[in-house]
Amino acid sequence: MGRYLAKRLLLAIPILFGVSVIVFLFLRLIPGDPAQVMLGEKATPQALAEIRQEMGLDKPLYVQYSRYMVKLLQGDLGRSITSHTRVTEELGARFPATVELTIAAMIVALLIGIPAGIISATRQYSFFDNASMFVALLGVSMPVFWLGLMLLWFFSFYLGWFPMSARLDVSFDIPTITNLYVVDSILAGNWAALANSLWHLVLPAVALGTIPMATFARMTRSSMLEVLRQDYVRTARSKGLAERLVIAKHSLKNALIPVVTVIGLEFGLLLNGAVMTETIFAWPGIGKLAFDAIMQRDFPLLQGILLLVAAAFVLINLAVDMIYAYLDPRIHYE
C-alpha cells in the first residue's frame, strides 16, 4: 500500500507540472501582445509597460517560465489586474465557498442517488425502478444552469421558501475561521447562523447535485444488479439468509466499488457545474470568480484559479484511487 501510494503521488507530479506549463503558455500562446490582450484596446502605454515589466514579458520564454515557477513554488501567484489584491488571497477567500457548495451537492447526490439505485435494483422493473430511472435520465440530460433557474423560480420566487442568492443573511456575523460558513457557525456555536447558512445552501446544492445524483443512481443500480447475479449471493440466499442481510452484508460493499471510483470524477464534474451554478445563485465561490475573471480578462487571477482547480482535481482522484485500493484488495498495486 505504501509503495502504491508513493507511486501514485509520483505520477501526479508530471501531471501537475504539465498543468503549470499549460496555464503558463495559455496567455503567451495568444497571437499578439499578451499585455495588450490583458488590458484591452484602451490601455495606456504606461499600464502596458507596467504589466510587461511585472510579468517579465520582454524576457525569453524559458526565463519567464522559470521566474513564474519560482514564484509559484513560493506561493506567489501574482496580483489580480482588476482588484490588485494578491491572487492567493482572492483564492483563499473564495475557494471555501465552492468547497462548501460542492460537498453539500455531493452529500445530496450520495444520500439520494445510492439508496434510489439500491431500491431500483432490488425491485427491478417495478414502478419505483422505472420512475427513478426516468428521473435519473432526466437528471443527466439537464443543463445545470437551467435546473438552477427553474428551482430558483419555483422555490424562491413562486413559493418564497428559499433565498435567491448569497451564502448568509447580512444580519448574521460569524467569525471566519475556515470560511466554510456551516463549519464556522458550528465553531461559533451560533445555531441560528448555521440554520441560515444551510437554508442558503439548499437550492444551489440540489441544482448542482442533481447530475451526480442521477449518475450514482444509474451506476448503483446496474452494479447492484450485476452483484445480485453472483454465485455468492445465490449461496447466501439459499442458506436462508434474510433478503435484507443479503443486500446489506453480501452485496452492497461489492456493488459500491465502481460507484466509489466515479466519485472522484464527479467531483471534477461538480467543479464544472459550479461555474454555472455559482453564476446563477450569485454564490461567491471560485466558479463565479473564474467567470468574472474571464469576462474582465483578469488573466493572472484566471491562471491562479485554473492551477488551483486542476491541482484539486488531481489530488481528489489520487484520494479516490487510495480508497478504491482499500475497498478492493484484488487491485494490484501497479
Next chain:
Amino acid sequence: MLYLNSEQGFPGPAPAQPGLPAQPAPPAVTEPTPVGDNLAPQTTTLLRDAWRRLLRNRSAVAGMIVVGLLILVAVFAPLIAPHDPLAQDFDSRILPPSAGHLLGTDDLGRDILSRIIYGSRVSLAAGILSTALAVAAGVLIGAFATYYGGFWDNLAMRMMDIMLAFPQILLAIAIVAILGPGLTNAMLAIGIISIPIYARVVRSSILSLREKEFIEAARALGASDLQIIFKHLLPNCMGPLIVQATLGIATAIIEAASLSFLGLGAQPPTPEWGAMLNGGRHLLRQAPWVTAFPGIAIVVLVMGVNLFGDGLRDALDPRLKQ
C-alpha cells in the same frame, strides 16, 4: 443513423470492447489468415444482430424517434415555424403562452416557439460538429500514439491526462476567452476539450487489437503502417467509438448551450437555446416561460440522444447479449 453508415463501412470483424477479447474467430494456424472481406458474412450477422437488439429496445427506439423528429424540425424549420424567429414586435412583448404565440414571447416580442424551432438547427449542428472534430482528432492521436507505442504513446497520453485535469467547462471558457466569443469558437473549444475521451477509447481498443493474429497477418502480407491503422485497426474500434460519440453529442449540446448561456457562444440575435435562456434570465420572476421552454427543448433533445446512445451501447456490448 450513425449506426447504419457504420454497418456498410465495417470491413473487419465485430466491434471489440476494451478489455475483452475481440470477436473474430482466431484463424487456424495452417490456413492463410483471412484479412478484411473474408470475414464479411460473419460481420453482417453480428451487426444485424446488434441492429435487431437495438430495435427491440423500446427506450432506444423512443430516443431515435425523438432525435429523428428534432432533426426533421431543424431541416424544415422555415416551413414549421409560425413566426419569423428574429421579427421583433414591440406590441406583443413578454406575452404568456396563448393561441397566437403557443409558447409566449420574449422581451423583444419575438415568438419563442419559432425561436426554439430555429434553435434546434444551432444545437444539433453544434453538438454534431464539435463531436466530429473531437472524434477525428482523438482517433488520430489515439491510433497513431498507441500503434507506435513507447515514447509517443506516453507523450500523447500524458497530454490527455493533463487536459483531463482541468474542469472541462472552465477549459472551454478559457479557450473561448482567448479565441473570442462566437458560435464557431465555442464549437472549436468544445471539440478540443473532448479530444481526450476519444483518444482513450481508441487507445484501449487498439491496445488489445495490436497483438492479434490478423494484424500480424496483414503485416506479413506487406501492409504498411497506415494501411494497418486505417483498414484493420480503426474499423475494429468502431463499436465503442460510436457509442461514445453518440453520448458525446449529448454532452456537447449541453456544453454549447452553457457557453451560449454565459454569452460566449452564439451571439444575439441568433436563436440558440442557451442564449435564449440567458436572455430570459432577468425576466425569470415575471415571465418564467421565456426561460422554461428553451430549457425543456434542450432536455428533450439531450434525453433523446442519451436514450439512443444507451441503447446502442447495450446493442453493441457483447456482454449483455442474451
